[in-house]
Amino acid sequence: MxxxxxxxxxxxxxxxxxxxxxxxxxxxxxxxxxxxxxxxxxxxxxxxxxxxxxxxxxxxxxxxxxxxxxxxxxxxxxxxxxxxxxxxxxxxxxxxxxxxxxxxxxxxxxxxxxxxxxxxxxxxxxxxxxxxxxxxxxxxxxxxxxxxxxxxxxxxxxxxxxxxxxxxxxxxxxxxxxxxxxxxxxxxxxxxxxxxxxxxxxxxxxxxxxxxxxxxxxxxxxxxxxxxxxxxxxxxxxxxxxxxxxxxxxxxxxxxxxxxxxxxxxxxxFAHANIAPFVSRQLIQRLVTSNPSAAYVGRVAAIFVNDGSGVRGDMKAVIRAILTDSEARNDAAGATTSFGKVRDPVLRLTGWARAYGVTSPSNAWAFGDTSAVTRLAQSPGRSPSVFGFFRPGYTPPNSPIANANLVAPELQVANETSVIGYVNYMQTLVSAGTGDVRANYADLISKAPVSATLVEDINLTLAGGQLSAATVTQIQTVVDGISAATPAGLNNRVYIALLLTLAAPEYLVQK
Incomplete structure (x- = not known):
């Protein structure tokens, strides 16, 4: 082959x-x-x-x-x-x-x-x-x-x-x-x-x-x-x-x-001049970055107006344009402060679940409603109003984000309680699951004896390589403080490495 x-x-x-x-x-x-x-x-x-x-x-x-x-x-x-x-x-x-x-x-x-x-x-x-x-x-x-x-x-x-x-x-x-x-x-x-x-x-x-x-x-x-x-x-x-x-x-x-x-x-x-930039910007915000440049919006909006074959509103063409745009695919974007988006709480959960093969044998998928502030403060399909869990133009008041005239929609659901609630909730899911929902950590456990190998793998699959060298070192140090001599120790090394990644600022902001 x-x-x-x-x-x-x-x-x-x-x-x-x-x-x-x-x-x-x-x-x-x-x-x-x-x-x-x-x-x-x-x-x-x-x-x-x-x-x-x-x-x-x-x-x-x-x-x-x-x-x-x-x-x-x-x-x-x-x-x-x-x-x-x-x-x-x-x-x-x-x-x-x-x-x-x-x-x-x-x-x-x-x-x-x-x-x-x-x-x-x-x-x-x-x-x-x-x-x-x-x-x-x-x-x-x-x-x-x-x-x-x-x-x-x-x-x-x-x-x-x-x-x-x-x-x-x-x-x-x-x-x-x-x-x-x-x-x-x-x-x-x-x-x-x-x-x-x-x-x-x-x-x-x-x-x-x-x-x-x-x-x-x-x-x-x-x-x-x-x-x-x-x-x-x-x-x-x-x-x-x-x-x-x-x-x-x-x-x-x-x-x-x-x-x-x-x-x-x-x-x-549908014929209104606003619809192309209005819809294009919202989709860019949801998929790639909260503060797309005018040029990025303009390129995608132009595809909305005409997909190259004279068709207006072609979603395939718009999606392709968003995800393959030079700004979306610039791997150096992480070095800028204006590019990226706060990762939706739901995406944080599904990111972990997909990376580590979460299953529910009974098909009960016992996550339930996660919109409580002691969970994710967001749950798919459970928006409290037509304005959603957060507005596209929201910016945290009296913050550096506001001072820079930027927006961070997802931070509208963030407060002292929800931030702590998210970490506590994910700690339970990572280590014990919920109902019969469980992750498969076999591959991570095989890497757990060497903290550098473990954290590198988690950084790649879960965090897209976004963890800084300093954060990687911090996580490795904590992992190294847990014995690798027993099965329980290996499990705990995996749990803490995952939880610290899920709580890291570089993971919470998708670049």
Missing amino acids: AAPVFRTTALSASRFLAQASMGATADSIARVRTLGFDGWITEQFSVPRAQTQWDWLAANGFNVAGNQNNEMGFDPSIWSQLITATDQLRQRVGMALLDFLVVGISGLPGNFRQFSMAAYIDVLMDNAFGNYRTLLDRVTTNAAMGSFLTYLGNRRANAATGALPDENYARELMQLFTIGLVELNADGSQRLNAGVPIETYSANDVAGMARVWTGWNLDSNDGTTPDRYRRPLVNTASQHETGIKTFLGRTIPANTSGEASKNLALDTL
Whole structure:
């Protein structure tokens, strides 16, 4: 058999996987080295979903009457996918989309919430490599989004009572999902008028677009099974606004159907000059760096506008552009203070779990809801509001980050309690697991007698080689203080090396 041809270093591959997956493994590092960055992305685009969230829930028996009014099954369904799924690029992009196309399971009314939320995550995953315009349509006609942003059952204005259509979705669709609050140049910088940012929309635009999101309902009243939550919403003509709908310089004529009005509204937003830099910047922030340069945003936004074949909104082209950009692939970026992002708490857990082959033989995946400050202060699919666990423009007040006019979104969930809670929680997971969730440390234990070898391996696979020489020395010193003469000692050397890496600033900031 011919020897593999390596197209990149192991450290560069691990760093790439920190941006493009839910965590590197020894096998995935080797695969990236063999295929190269572009080749690995191409391969990932062709990897089918092994199982949808919905099908996982059904296969594991959660679609029974006893689960009508709870969330049973949701957490294990998503943890199992994030940690074990082979379509890792899809999983990472899907989670990035969920961070700004937000639905949170606890904000869903009705029954079978686990299935409703699963159907929404499936929409994001299934369309992560499609077109953003199609994604907007699937999100808009999804039952969970309709419930979460309160336009499910929304009715046209009633002159007799003075009732007006619910404006929630109209506002958040513009503010959070498509064009943002202020007009942008092609590179994401703000457009100014006399030094003042120009607002993208007004209250009248919100009111006008709210008329579009009337008459949207579930296609069935049968609540004995969760099936209706998987099917697209339908428009009830008698509840839909029949008058004209004016917003963002567009007027939809009177008596236009609900379906046609929806398409015209989404077409208007998709054609807006803001959508390319707005969406591109958010995806860059979630995958690569919180403070991308204007040039980086501009290059990705240009691909959003035209993928090279005249297609607008091609997600595959946008994702490839983000991950292969010269700024993303610059291994010297770690030396700068403005590049990189705080690693999401969820990514810290999945990074550890994937690196060390975490399994759950019972399929219970007992991590559960990790949003408590004594755990991760974040849990996938459990955002408390449409604004997510953190805002893209958040910066810690009175900090060097703020003084440098930079942002650090993930630090919005950081406080004294959550920082300590994370370390304590990971200490338990690393050493004892939870339920039947366990890691496989056989390879690390074989390296444990030599602290330098142990820490080097952890630094490569888990931290992408980002630990500084000083931090490596500190960890090795602590490890060397534990005897390697017994099996318990070898285990403890592994546990402490992992925990200190997970708590190290160089790991917490993904460069």
